Amino acid sequence: MISVDLLTQEFFHGVFAIPFAYILWKKTGSWKRSLLVLIFTYVIDLDHLVDYFAYYGATFNISDFLSATYFQTSQKAIVPLHAWEWGVILTIFARMRGWKSVFTIFLFSLLPHLIYDAITVNSLAFYSIIYRVEKNFINLN
Numbered sequence: 001m002i003s004v005d006l007l008t009q010e011f012f013h014g015v016f017a018i019p020f021a022y023i024l025w026k027k028t029g030s031w032k033r034s035l036l037v038l039i040f041t042y043v044i045d046l047d048h049l050v051d052y053f054a055y056y057g058a059t060f061n062i063s064d065f066l067s068a069t070y071f072q073t074s075q076k077a078i079v080p081l082h083a084w085e086w087g088v089i090l091t092i093f094a095r096m097r098g099w100k101s102v103f104t105i106f107l108f109s110l111l112p113h114l115i116y117d118a119i120t121v122n123s124l125a126f127y128s129i130i131y132r133v134e135k136n137f138i139n140l141n
Contacts, residue, residue, distance in 0.1 A: 024037055
């Protein structure tokens with residue numbers, strides 16, 4: 001069963017992405033790029049599959065995945081796409097390629113997602129791969 005908490009979190013990921021999608025639309029005039037920002041904001045959460053498989057192994061149950069109980073039980077957060085380091089790399093490439101690049105789309109998808117997540121876990125540092133590696137991926141918040 002999908003938890004209300006999960007639905008709420010996913011809803012707010014989209015809400016936080018709207019200003020970024022709007023800015024991209026204003027800069028490029030492309031509603032398709034703006035729509036991709038909204039879509040990729042959600043796609044970032046697919047990296048939770050890494051946490052899921054690290055906890056359950058090779059088996060997959062959609063209900064277990066959507067309930068996200070494995071995350072609370074394991075207290076680990078590997079989530080490789082949830083990282084400020086990707087934002088730095090994407091910023092460099094986006095600046096080199098311009099507003100219409102795929103790097104800008106990815107950057108504008110990643111930033112609102114990470115901002116919302118950092119607010120909900122009350123930690124900017126937690127969304128650094130370097131920080132999580134140093135803490136053995138254990139959620140200490």
